[in-house]
Amino acid sequence: MTPTPDSDLQLLTQAALFDGLTEAQLHTIQQHATLVRVPRRTFFFHQGEAATTFYLLREGQVRLSQINPEGKQVIIHLFGPGDVLAVIVVLSNAPYPLSAEAITDCVAWAWNRETAVHLMEQCPRLAINGMDMVAGRFLELQNRYRELSTERVEQRVARALIRLIHQRNGYQEQKPYPLLSLTRQDLAEMTGTTLYTVSRICSSWEQQGLLEAGREQLHIHKLEELTTIADDLRPSPPNFPPRPN
């Protein structure tokens, strides 16, 4: 951990978490921040450890996952730059309910529990922003929960890909949209299915020219088609009238 150099203040101010704060407040916040580097395949924290720190991710990709007694993993979220790690849990001093692993080399700002609470009590705006970010995550999780309850595997995988493209590349990138450092296993753990099923689905989509599949990467050619797959409701024998309603 090294003290944050001045040049970083710029970057800090751009984060959604700090929207609407005054110069002075930003300065205080920045003074209490430390910069951490977390190399690929190592952990920000493990499930069960005391939640002492929260992070604002500057560079890299982070996988938030929970593991159950049987050893099965579930991916709750993938984070990218600008996202906030462990805001929720750091307020109540419960243990981390899940683990955060760097999928690529990461750089993040870190604050500890006490300063976090203190800062929020000083500037309500910070608490409100935090709540807002939690809200977004909450909505996403709610939707994924509904999908897991009601949709078939193929649809869920399609949605997962769409979601990843939106949040990772922030849209702008050219077709074919790339998804890197993403294993079939990851996709399976995101959608509540198995490695095997994901593999079959990807193969089938590749044959249809929908995407190009590679080791730890996919390149999506026809996003629109994925969308129609995701929204396609057909609990019925092949060749069904599109739906009477």
Next chain:
Amino acid sequence: MTPTPDSDLQLLTQAALFDGLTEAQLHTIQQHATLVRVPRRTFFFHQGEAATTFYLLREGQVRLSQINPEGKQVIIHLFGPGDVLAVIVVLSNAPYPLSAEAITDCVAWAWNRETAVHLMEQCPRLAINGMDMVAGRFLELQNRYRELSTERVEQRVARALIRLIHQRNGYQEQKPYPLLSLTRQDLAEMTGTTLYTVSRICSSWEQQGLLEAGREQLHIHKLEELTTIADDLRPSPPNFPPRPN
């Protein structure tokens, strides 16, 4: 909507949401509150409406559910007295992402969006408490998501019952623990399965003397056994060595 009578201030102050606030702050909050009554089978709000109001539930049971394009419902949470409704969404002025229906006659305090944001900016403590409550819900949802991903139906139903007993009756009640106003359909929508499967499971449990099943109610006799069912990992043919590890 009627102005809140003074006698209610007592009750207000007990809510976890208002923990650690000063007398003065409580008074302000109370002044902006209105009391609403929502009869059984009617809605606090519907999915898709603009989120204008948030609620603190005083009496009754509320079902938070989301409905998908196909018309399938999913129950995200059941609320009881002291719980907070729609805190998350009222900050961002997005539409309600789900519907809230009274399963029994309800009484609740209500605040509108503007006053909520205003109050939180005034007393950070309120924002922090709100975040804390959201955090709890978030953790629950995360766990249910993992369960839905990794566990079999029977386990999920067992867990759902356990959870309901804890949060409804707050423990203290005598065996047999009662669960009222709870249909098989509700249980199915909570656990991501069908009415039929839940019915079969309940029948089987009843035969084993684990509980007593009735119309819209269950009386749990052996909570402990439910726990062992919930934790029972056996992805293997009957009569399997308990697990070597």
Next chain:
DNA sequence: CGCATCGTTGATCAAGCTCAAGCCGCGTGG
């Protein structure tokens, strides 16, 4: 009494999980 809502149970069937076997590509060390 009749209707609506809720619940039960059997028969059937398919989606997707599991297991097994083998391929491919890459990085490491001999």
Next chain:
DNA sequence: CCACGCGGCTTGAGCTTGATCAACGATGCG
């Protein structure tokens, strides 16, 4: 530079869980 091994991926065969459909029973309410 090659070979080896590991991590990731593919594909087939078989099987299980739990969904679906259908018919009927029970309960309560107006």
